Amino acid sequence: xxNMNKPESFKHSDAIQASLKKRYARERRFQWYGRLAxxxxxxxxxxxxxxxxxxxxxxxxxxxxxxxxxxxxxxLDVPENPTxxxxxxxxxxxxxxxxLRDMFPDVSGRKxxxxxxRLLSIGAEYNLRDKVIENPGLLGRTTDIWLRAHAEAxxxxxxxxxxxxxxxxxxxxxxxxxxxxxxxxxxRTESRFNIAFxxxxxxxxxxxxxxxxxxxxxxxxxxxxFAIAFPIGVFSAVYLEEFAPRNRITDLIEININNLAxxxxxxxxxxxxxxxxxxxxxxxxxxxxxxxxLSLMTLPTIIITSRAAIQAVSPSIREAALGxxxxxxxxxFHHVIxxxxxxxxxxxxxxxxxxxxxSAPLLxxxxxxxxxDVPGGVTDPATVLPVQVYLWxxxxxxxxxxxTSAAIMVLMAFLIVMxxxxxxxxxxxxxx
Amino acid sequence: xxxxxxxxxxxxxxxEVNMKSDDRSRSPAAQAGAKEGxxxxxxxxxxxxxxxxxxxxxxxxxxxxxxxxxVFYGDKQAILDVSLDIGRNEVIAMIGPSGCGKSTFLRTLNxxxxxIPICRVQGDFSLDGDNxxxxxxxxxxxxxxxxxxxxxxxxxxxxxxxxxxxxPRIHGLAHNKTEMDEIVENSLRRASLFxxxxxxxxxxxxxxxxxxxxxxxxxxxxxxxxxxxLMDEPCSxxxxxATARIEExxxxxxxxxxxxxxxxSMQQAARVSxxxxxxxxxxxxxxxxxxxVFTMPKHELTENYITGRFG
Numbered sequence: 001x002x003n004m005n006k007p008e009s010f011k012h013s014d015a016i017q018a019s020l021k022k023r024y025a026r027e028r029r030f031q032w033y034g035r036l037a038x039x040x041x042x043x044x045x046x047x048x049x050x051x052x053x054x055x056x057x058x059x060x061x062x063x064x065x066x067x068x069x070x071x072x073x074x075x076l077d078v079p080e081n082p083t084x085x086x087x088x089x090x091x092x093x094x095x096x097x098x099x100l101r102d103m104f105p106d107v108s109g110r111k112x113x114x115x116x117x118r119l120l121s122i123g124a125e126y127n128l129r130d131k132v133i134e135n136p137g138l139l140g141r142t143t144d145i146w147l148r149a150h151a152e153a154x155x156x157x158x159x160x161x162x163x164x165x166x167x168x169x170x171x172x173x174x175x176x177x178x179x180x181x182x183x184x185x186x187x188r189t190e191s192r193f194n195i196a197f198x199x200x201x202x203x204x205x206x207x208x209x210x211x212x213x214x215x216x217x218x219x220x221x222x223x224x225x226f227a228i229a230f231p232i233g234v235f236s237a238v239y240l241e242e243f244a245p246r247n248r249i250t251d252l253i254e255i256n257i258n259n260l261a262x263x264x265x266x267x268x269x270x271x272x273x274x275x276x277x278x279x280x281x282x283x284x285x286x287x288x289x290x291x292x293x294l295s296l297m298t299l300p301t302i303i304i305t306s307r308a309a310i311q312a313v314s315p316s317i318r319e320a321a322l323g324x325x326x327x328x329x330x331x332x333f334h335h336v337i338x339x340x341x342x343x344x345x346x347x348x349x350x351x352x353x354x355x356x357x358x359s360a361p362l363l364x365x366x367x368x369x370x371x372x373d374v375p376g377g378v379t380d381p382a383t384v385l386p387v388q389v390y391l392w393x394x395x396x397x398x399x400x401x402x403x404t405s406a407a408i409m410v411l412m413a414f415l416i417v418m419x420x421x422x423x424x425x426x427x428x429x430x431x432x
Numbered sequence: 433x434x435x436x437x438x439x440x441x442x443x444x445x446x447x448e449v450n451m452k453s454d455d456r457s458r459s460p461a462a463q464a465g466a467k468e469g470x471x472x473x474x475x476x477x478x479x480x481x482x483x484x485x486x487x488x489x490x491x492x493x494x495x496x497x498x499x500x501x502x503v504f505y506g507d508k509q510a511i512l513d514v515s516l517d518i519g520r521n522e523v524i525a526m527i528g529p530s531g532c533g534k535s536t537f538l539r540t541l542n543x544x545x546x547x548i549p550i551c552r553v554q555g556d557f558s559l560d561g562d563n564x565x566x567x568x569x570x571x572x573x574x575x576x577x578x579x580x581x582x583x584x585x586x587x588x589x590x591x592x593x594x595x596x597x598x599x600p601r602i603h604g605l606a607h608n609k610t611e612m613d614e615i616v617e618n619s620l621r622r623a624s625l626f627x628x629x630x631x632x633x634x635x636x637x638x639x640x641x642x643x644x645x646x647x648x649x650x651x652x653x654x655x656x657x658x659x660x661x662l663m664d665e666p667c668s669x670x671x672x673x674a675t676a677r678i679e680e681x682x683x684x685x686x687x688x689x690x691x692x693x694x695x696x697s698m699q700q701a702a703r704v705s706x707x708x709x710x711x712x713x714x715x716x717x718x719x720x721x722x723x724x725v726f727t728m729p730k731h732e733l734t735e736n737y738i739t740g741r742f743g
Contacts, residue, residue, distance in 0.1 A: 246549065316586035320649070322547060324599035324656055325576035334598070335588060 056405025151399030206399025217382030224291020233302030261300035269361030305347020501555035525705035579658035585645035587637035623651035643674025
């Protein structure tokens with residue numbers, strides 16, 4: 001084939017043909033880079049999740065030991081027909097200790113006995129007390145009662161402790177291993193769902209510690225954050241985008257909002273401490289203050305994303321509304337905001353998710369306190385999920401390791417519920 | 433110029449226009465251009481600062497009138513000293529090459545330019561003697577009296593019913609559901625859309641075809657019973673069939689409304705309008721009866737434009 005006879009356009013198509021292979025190869029290569037990147041992300045996510053779930057899932061079960069409790073009135077130190085107050089103040093710990101001694105009569109010596117007592121949780125006496133107050137007929141009899149196991153004993157029963165390890169390297173000692181094996185052989189141990197994890201507040205004992213205070217704290221804090229940041233953020237965005245004149249002042253405001261979004265969160269914590277707690281005298285450790293601080297932190301995110309969403313609304317919608325004689329306000333509220341709502345909600349959920357995971361500013365305003373009582377409102381002291389994770393991760397007891405991962409799981413579940421709600425709302429707005 | 437296959441959709445005036453576009457040898461200026469075999473440079477005529485519009489820009493007892501209009505976008509002047517009347521119950525077409533200011537002029541008539549921050553409007557405007565730009569004039573009331581249909585069909589992302597009912601609702605024109613239903617049905621009927629959508633009034637208006645959407649927008653505009661309807665290239669996004677329907681609609685609407693329409697299609701201007709105004713680089717070059725403008729243009733620029741010499 002001679003190129004000489006070919007018209008110009010054919011020569012061109014040869015050149016294009018020659019470059020095609022290269023172009024397609026480049027495209028394929030790029031696609032592989034993309035797949036590789038996505039895959040890497042997935043692998044890391046999978047490792048992270050697998051690690052958290054495998055570490056955290058044992059926290060959702062709790063070991064119980066069946067103890068033959070002799071509710072002897074003398075040991076309990078209560079009269080014949082005790083009042084509730086007397087029952088409340090009775091010596092249940094003594095009863096439990098005596099019962100354990102009865103079950104293992106050949107244990108002697110202070111140290112061994114102490115090891116024996118450590119099979120059961122310190123909280124076991126409260127379980128027993130509640131049972132007795134509920135049913136005083138148990139008094140004076142010997143009954144088989146399931147009592148909460150100590151965290152160390154529990155971790156042995158869950159199979160987390162290798163008995164082949166040298167005794168000095170593990171917290172469950174040989175004697176305890178023997179007793180626990182015996183109890184298990186007698187069918188006196190049981191694994192149950194750990195309700196206490198969801199009903200209790202924090203505790204020094206891993207087997208007693210629960211997430212409820214942090215869960216409620218996070219809920220109340222985010223409620224305050226949302227109630228403040230969403231309306232203020234959306235209305236600021238609407239005003240700045242639709243009504244404010246473009247001049248030096250609004251430019252300055254815009255720059256400052258963008259800068260605020262980049263301010264380290266702990267600075268907001270310092271502000272909260274100085275202004276809300278020291279100056280306005282609001283309660284310490286309260287979700288109210290936490291929520292206000294987090295809403296300050298979230299506001300720039302919501303304003304920036306809402307403005308982008310409002311900007312993205314087609315000008316033809318505005319013209320259409322103005323064209324039939326709608327006022328500016330009607331145009332904005334009847335047409336622009338509904339169309340921008342999905343975008344606004346996406347921005348808000350990003351801001352709220354940020355707020356949910358934030359711990360640094362809350363440390364500054366005292367939400368890091370050790371709190372056992374479940375908060376009933378926004379002014380009661382509370383802590384939040386990420387701070388609880390931090391607190392438990394810091395604790396030396398082995399039992400808290402699984403609690404830490406479990407708390408992370410609860411935090412993620414909270415996030416998923418929150419996102420699902422936002423996706424649902426967004427879908428509803430999109431349908432309209 | 434459109435091909436001959438669109439002719440069958442054209443009402444009345446179409447024949448003359450088509451003849452016209454083949455016959456380029458009427459005015460001496462056009463003849464000169466044709467002889468030299470070159471396209472006239474439109475920039476040759478921009479230095480006319482005190483240009484006087486040719487033809488008849490003024491009518492007796494006008495519905496709307498605009499005098500000595502100047503419009504600026506920032507430093508750029510988009511309209512230079514334009515004066516034009518719009519007569520009662522007439523259809524006036526505004527034609528001209530892109531960027532000539534015809535749309536801008538149309539939008540000054542119901543103050544749609546107010547929403548553009550850099551836009552500045554000078555001149556005297558009146559609607560039935562009321563000063564449109566007067567301090568006491570409310571834009572909401574003005575836009576209820578002077579409705580608008582836009583270039584791109586822009587129904588609200590709401591149901592068909594809501595699209596039409598929105599205007600009457602915000603103005604409080606209906607006192608109960610029955611009245612509102614009536615307004616919606618009548619408006620859709622007048623926009624000759626009712627029979628097509630009567631079973632799907634609760635479906636989103638954005639789901640209709642382009643032509644239906646534009647008729648919905650017209651129904652929306654007439655639902656508030658305006659006195660004047662401004663149409664900014666209402667058919668530019670539509671196919672010839674949908675265009676023909678809109679044009680028929682304009683023919684029917686002109687009995688009750690005053691209509692000002694901006695269009696790029698000269699056939700359309702010829703078919704639907706009674707008067708035609710030719711704009712060029714911000715100036716109003718020539719105004720006259722449509723028939724006269726298309727058959728006997730007085731100005732060389734008009735002649736060149738309608739014969740397809742440039743534009």
